[in-house]
Amino acid sequence: MxxxxxxxxxxxxxxxxxxxxxxxNADIKTFRTGQxxxxxxxxxxxxxxxLSGTAVMVRxxxxxxxxxxxxxxxxxxxxxxxxxxxxxxSGIEIxxxxxxxxxxxxxxxxTKRCEKACQCHSKVVENLLQLMSEKAISLNERIEVLSQxxxxxKLISCLSIIEEKTPNGKAPQIPFSTTALSDYLCVxxxxxxxxxxxxxxxxxxxxxxxxxxxxxxRDSDN
Amino acid sequence: MxxxxxxxxxxxxxxxxxxxxxxxNADIKTFRTGQxxxxxxxxxxxxxxxLSGTAVMVRxxxxxxxxxxxxxxxxxxxxxxxxxxxxxxSGIEIxxxxxxxxxxxxxxxxTKRCEKACQCHSKVVENLLQLMSEKAISLNERIEVLSQxxxxxKLISCLSIIEEKTPNGKAPQIPFSTTALSDYLCVxxxxxxxxxxxxxxxxxxxxxxxxxxxxxxRDSDN
DNA sequence: AAAAATCTGTTGCAATTGCAACACGGGAGG
DNA sequence: CCTCCCGTGTTGCAATTGCAACAGATTTTT
Numbered sequence: 149m150x151x152x153x154x155x156x157x158x159x160x161x162x163x164x165x166x167x168x169x170x171x172x173n174a175d176i177k178t179f180r181t182g183q184x185x186x187x188x189x190x191x192x193x194x195x196x197x198x199l200s201g202t203a204v205m206v207r208x209x210x211x212x213x214x215x216x217x218x219x220x221x222x223x224x225x226x227x228x229x230x231x232x233x234x235x236x237x238s239g240i241e242i243x244x245x246x247x248x249x250x251x252x253x254x255x256x257x258x259t260k261r262c263e264k265a266c267q268c269h270s271k272v273v274e275n276l277l278q279l280m281s282e283k284a285i286s287l288n289e290r291i292e293v294l295s296q297x298x299x300x301x302k303l304i305s306c307l308s309i310i311e312e313k314t315p316n317g318k319a320p321q322i323p324f325s326t327t328a329l330s331d332y333l334c335v336x337x338x339x340x341x342x343x344x345x346x347x348x349x350x351x352x353x354x355x356x357x358x359x360x361x362x363x364x365x366r367d368s369d370n
Numbered sequence: 371m372x373x374x375x376x377x378x379x380x381x382x383x384x385x386x387x388x389x390x391x392x393x394x395n396a397d398i399k400t401f402r403t404g405q406x407x408x409x410x411x412x413x414x415x416x417x418x419x420x421l422s423g424t425a426v427m428v429r430x431x432x433x434x435x436x437x438x439x440x441x442x443x444x445x446x447x448x449x450x451x452x453x454x455x456x457x458x459x460s461g462i463e464i465x466x467x468x469x470x471x472x473x474x475x476x477x478x479x480x481t482k483r484c485e486k487a488c489q490c491h492s493k494v495v496e497n498l499l500q501l502m503s504e505k506a507i508s509l510n511e512r513i514e515v516l517s518q519x520x521x522x523x524k525l526i527s528c529l530s531i532i533e534e535k536t537p538n539g540k541a542p543q544i545p546f547s548t549t550a551l552s553d554y555l556c557v558x559x560x561x562x563x564x565x566x567x568x569x570x571x572x573x574x575x576x577x578x579x580x581x582x583x584x585x586x587x588r589d590s591d592n
Numbered sequence: 593a594a595a596a597a598t599c600t601g602t603t604g605c606a607a608t609t610g611c612a613a614c615a616c617g618g619g620a621g622g
Numbered sequence: 623c624c625t626c627c628c629g630t631g632t633t634g635c636a637a638t639t640g641c642a643a644c645a646g647a648t649t650t651t652t
Binding site: 297298299300335336337338339342 | 637638639640641642
Binding site for chain 1: 439450477481492495496499506512517518558
């Protein structure tokens, strides 16, 4: 992908983008599979956009156990959420999963008013804010789902959210395999399967492939 | 609290703040207990800071069930996370719990470059980004905790996070009552109590009042 | 086309958790 | 001082969930 097409620069025309890339002193680098792209003990002012390839954000807890916090595909942005406060906390790293092309920008370059006062500067800030708010929304949705006490409630809450976001007329669709869904819901796969089957038998839910439909308003399901 | 002292204006001196309040066309209003402060179907560009009093962010789900998403005390900011994408989604409202003083600013006023090009303008943007990233961090922590499968794991994960954030030398402290903690962990209170007692008996945990200490590295706890 | 890998669907059994009920203690307020 | 309210701590029992194991279906690789 061309650096000019990245989401931070959305809504800005190409020539302005090129001007900004130099105005921002943006740095474009290539990483090979397995290479460390960024280490949070390093530079807290750096922000990255994945232009091509796939990376992961991993975290090592106090016992050294590695867990994947987030998968970063093309157009993913990182270094926005964890730099300020979390830097003291245990090691978070960005690691390349395939060959990656990454653009780095200093956050301070974005927030400061440049002398040339390029109009598009404020568009970038808006884009950044938009990205962060979308992120916060998806985190909140996840919390809403995980807050539910039973698998049935988790599942229905998750499906409701998907349903609400589906445009009218389109059939709501689960974006995962059942196995992946069980990871998202943080429950055992076969227990999830059991619940799905039960809800289908009770007529609360219909699923074919990944398309589904929720029947609501029927109180008391046994 | 004076409008000049709010977190959006942190690090900016008073006279500049006053100038900005007019530059931003900021609006300061008072609400009485129970009054609706903001409705997300309204104006998606508005952002609010609670200057005094307490409010709550509530959400009505598809069945009309009301749940509290967030408690907003003095210095809380709202309208930042949910405006862009979530506005279509089911009704989110901000409601005054006590008498409240609220400052409203348009987000577009913050992101745009004003002609007067006040230096402090970019400081406000930085503050806003900082607030959002802190928010994202705390949401992520919550998810990390809720992702754990058992009450024991949830508890230990939660306490570890608190421990990591506690400055060296200070005793880590749970910021809730046990009852409130069970709400945060989304588990049954008495089941949580049972686990706490068990961990204390096994020597994994010591608690007195709200101060606690975790003993790690002892593999195999039964 | 065969083999391997991955996902779906099911079930018995054991472990965890929720629920309800009760006892105790401290703080607020009459 | 007494009462009410709220948080803590405990326990038996029922419901939910995790785990393991297996079979069939589907997809990917060789």
